[in-house]
């Protein structure tokens with residue numbers, strides 16, 4: 146029920162911002178959104194609470210390495226309906242997004258609220274710096290995203306993982322929360338639990354590694370703890386769990402494209418583009434990237450988002466012919482080109498591009514387009530691009546030779562790195578390499594070993610290969626740092642309803658709650 150609405154919301158977002166020339170952010174990590182609850186809340190003693198959408202402001206340091214720069218207003222929201230004195234504070238940032246709209250994460254419709262309910266805690270949602278309206282400066286230029294001081298060293302940047310970690314710590318240590326007694330619940334006297342999903346799930350792990358002793362316990366859902374430049378692994382769970390006939394046919398078209406590309410068969414590629422109605426798209430890599438869009442639709446799936454979802458509409462278009470399903474090997478190349486192309490012509494182009502022409506909608510070479518030049522705040526794409534280009538990469542590209550490919554090998558990290566220059570020409574003269582090695586060393590990536598951190602992952606999550614449940618990692622699963630995996634998708638376990646739909650997700654949620662209970666019982 147709830148998630149059907151979520152899907153509708155996601156679809157309408159995509160439709161509204163149709164003219165986006167960029168695939169990179171289509172697969173931005175990010176939490177699933179749930180509707181903002183409309184019911185009024187009351188505290189344990191029956192007092193009416195402010196509406197859940199009430200915005201509070203915290204004076205956050207602009208630069209944790211240079212407090213003399215002063216503060217900015219960081220937005221946060223809170224719900225203390227279950228709170229009783231002595232209870233924990235459950236803190237989450239929704240990460241790389243406008244946090245307004247994520248207020249549902251304060252209630253027991255999510256794991257955050259379930260922990261609050263079980264432990265008589267209060268839930269807080271804090272916006273990440275440079276997202277939404279929590280901005281140190283009033284624009285998103287390179288100049289504002291980093292601090293232009295004499296040093297210009299990497300740790301002087303303003304939008305970095307380290308500043309984001311320091312924000313969470315400084316918030317916990319200094320915020321006087323608006324609830325009764327809320328000025329007296331700092332981490333030295335009160336257990337704080339850090340919850341996160343996706344990038345913010347990674348941030349949960351990274352924070353507990355980097356600043357031990359502040360957050361007593363953590364819950365990281367689909368936490369992409371390992372920064373990876375060449376992140377072709379994004380497509381591995383998709384390839385494995387999508388309908389196999391659909392996977393076979395997509396592989397056939399991609400192999401055909403890549404073969405023509407290797408042979409320099411420009412005329413053949415042009416013919417293929419035209420079958421998709423994309424004959425006017427100039428660059429081959431942009432065409433290869435457009436073909437990825439159908440796969441990125443996988444990311445909005447959740448256990449109860451079934452056949453109506455765009456991803457399944459796509460596979461049905463390829464595999465169902467006159468009411469008959471293709472066998473696991475698919476219908477073969479010729480039919481696949483026709484049916485995939487026809488799907489773009491009849492349905493998908495309008496869905497992605499509206500009435501914008503192909504080069505404007507899907508091209509990445511015209512650097513005067515507003516997508517690259519718009520520096521106004523509350524542009525999650527721009528701020529996330531900054532983090533991707535500088536630190537985390539996660540470039541969703543074709544796999545190495547020898548592996549089955551549902552994404553073209555024309556797409557390599559340089560495709561995205563070139564766009565970093567488009568977006569931040571003042572910062573990057575040439576395509577930058579993200580400092581993933583440094584990130585994985587500083588925050589320990591897959592090697593994380595901290596106390597009382599619960600990892601929850603999903604088998605079908607395209608981000609799983611960057612989590613501690615990556616294939617072949619065999620990360621140890623202990624009672625101080627448990628790892629649970631359900632059959633879900635991205636961050637599925639954070640949403641209470643997903644446990645109702647899928648018993649494996651319920652098991653993950655219950656284990657998380659049980660660990661919180663055990664760990665909090667040991668707090669003194």
Ligand SMILES: *[C@@H]1O[C@H](CO)[C@@H](O)[C@H](O)[C@H]1NC(C)=O
Nearest residue numbers: 159162165167170171524526
């Ligand atoms: C960010 O990019 C995504 C994917 O291309 C798009 O759906 C969204 O509308 C973009 N948002 C903005 C503010 O440009």
Ligand SMILES: *[C@@H]1O[C@H](CO)[C@@H](O)[C@H](O)[C@H]1NC(C)=O
Nearest residue numbers: 184186187226252253254262
């Ligand atoms: C969730 O919280 C509401 C109060 O906001 C309560 O009425 C409801 O019973 C709770 N749900 C569960 C499953 O405990």
Ligand SMILES: *[C@@H]1O[C@H](CO)[C@@H](O)[C@H](O)[C@H]1NC(C)=O
Nearest residue numbers: 282283284285286288289520
């Ligand atoms: C962006 O903000 C920075 C820092 O306040 C300021 O120096 C710069 O002039 C602004 N640029 C634009 C284009 O508004």
Ligand SMILES: *[C@@H]1O[C@H](CO)[C@@H](O)[C@H](O)[C@H]1NC(C)=O
Nearest residue numbers: 388389390460461464470473
């Ligand atoms: C073939 O594709 C259809 C439509 O997407 C799907 O329902 C079916 O499960 C697939 N069958 C196989 C064997 O892959």
Ligand SMILES: *[C@@H]1O[C@H](CO)[C@@H](O)[C@H](O)[C@H]1NC(C)=O
Nearest residue numbers: 419420421422483486487490
């Ligand atoms: C898609 O439309 C183009 C014209 O825009 C046409 O050339 C092409 O054949 C169509 N492809 C299919 C598969 O119908």
Ligand SMILES: *[C@@H]1O[C@H](CO)[C@@H](O)[C@H](O)[C@H]1NC(C)=O
Nearest residue numbers: 504505510511512513514515
């Ligand atoms: C590039 O984009 C700008 C702004 O949208 C547009 O005016 C211009 O015509 C485009 N240039 C080309 C070569 O398409």
Ligand SMILES: *[C@@H]1O[C@H](CO)[C@@H](O)[C@H](O)[C@H]1NC(C)=O
Nearest residue numbers: 614622623627628629630656
């Ligand atoms: C981790 O260990 C627990 C307890 O033995 C087990 O229930 C859980 O399934 C394990 N997780 C994984 C991913 O195997």
